[in-house]
């Protein structure tokens with residue numbers, strides 16, 4: 001296998017360190033996917049003495065990001081410092097030196113993207129920016145690749161995690177705006193200048209990028225109508241609720257006969273819509289294509305590792321393009337053909353989950369006790385139980401929810417229960433998944 005690709009990370013803060021950690025933790029699988037290892041060999045941070053959430057030993061570290069950009073060893077520059085002016089200078093310098101760029105910087109792309117892409121094209125290098133929109137959700141890839149057969153009619157997204165976190169906490173816990181914002185800053189969700197989050201600027205940067213990808217128009221941030229969440233009161237949230245709506249801060253791009261709508265503002269959404277139930281720091285983007293209809297993409301929109309997930313996905317993309325057969329840039333099964341593994345598929349009997357069991361029992365003394373003792377004999381613990389009379393018949397319906405247990409134990413218990421004299425017919429079984437995030 002070829003030598004690992006050397007990456008220089010500009011900015012070892014929340015996202016930079018998240019990227020280093022994900023690359024280190026998942027090194028083996030990432031190599032199998034990319035066809036080459038990906039190693040952060042160089043890093044820059046404004047203050048190297050500051051404590052970090054990642055392991056940087058073995059890296060060439062500097063306080064001057066230009067050292068990284070100028071180092072001939074570095075093949076890919078991951079720009080994770082944020083801001084527009086210094087970031088632009090660094091990215092253009094790196095492009096000039098033939099380096100590929102991965103960035104999470106939505107402001108940079110929304111404001112200087114047209115110029116950066118032109119420079120990259122002239123130099124024949126890649127610029128990847130999946131992490132710039134909706135954190136860990138691969139929305140750029142979904143629109144640019146997965147939906148490329150569609151004419152996009154509209155898209156609407158909750159694309160600022162901090163704002164959504166604030167609105168959710170105000171609604172659910174009646175918390176004060178400033179108090180929730182301070183927490184979002186502590187958790188590393190908010191922008192360096194948090195007015196970008198609450199005044200809608202960050203969402204407008206992201207909407208600019210989404211609209212360009214959806215409609216093939218140049219990036220034009222200055223044309224986005226932008227309104228933030230600062231004027232919303234707790235009462236507004238309550239009134240909307242009473243009327244059957246949730247308030248969400250949305251970025252909307254819509255194709256009309258005479259142009260494209262580009263707008264960011266608080267919006268009432270019927271509370272039954274899936275997107276109305278996207279809470280906390282989570283993001284979601286609804287995309288309506290003429291062929292596919294409505295599609296919804298949901299996930300963490302900010303934070304160290306969700307954003308790193310997108311950064312690393314872009315690094316893998318760049319490395320695949322550098323390394324593999326250009327006809328098969330993305331391997332058919334995601335991993336390189338010679339790196340497929342033979343991990344076994346588990347037999348159903350070994351799978352552990354919870355169960356819903358429904359059975360009909362004769363309404364006689366001791367039947368329920370027999371059922372519960374058979375469950376216990378098979379190591380099955382009960383979470384909930386309901387017993388209901390069925391009309392005026394001499395039988396009852398028993399419904400049981402179990403805690404997590406192996407399928408094999410449930411199979412055995414069902415067989416034993418069905419053999420009881422007091423049980424009529426078969427036990428109906430459904431598996432229950434909590435699908436906690």
Ligand code: HSE
Nearest residue numbers: 160161162190191302
């Ligand atoms: N401040 C941004 C947000 C970070 O809260 O969504 C992710 O772009």
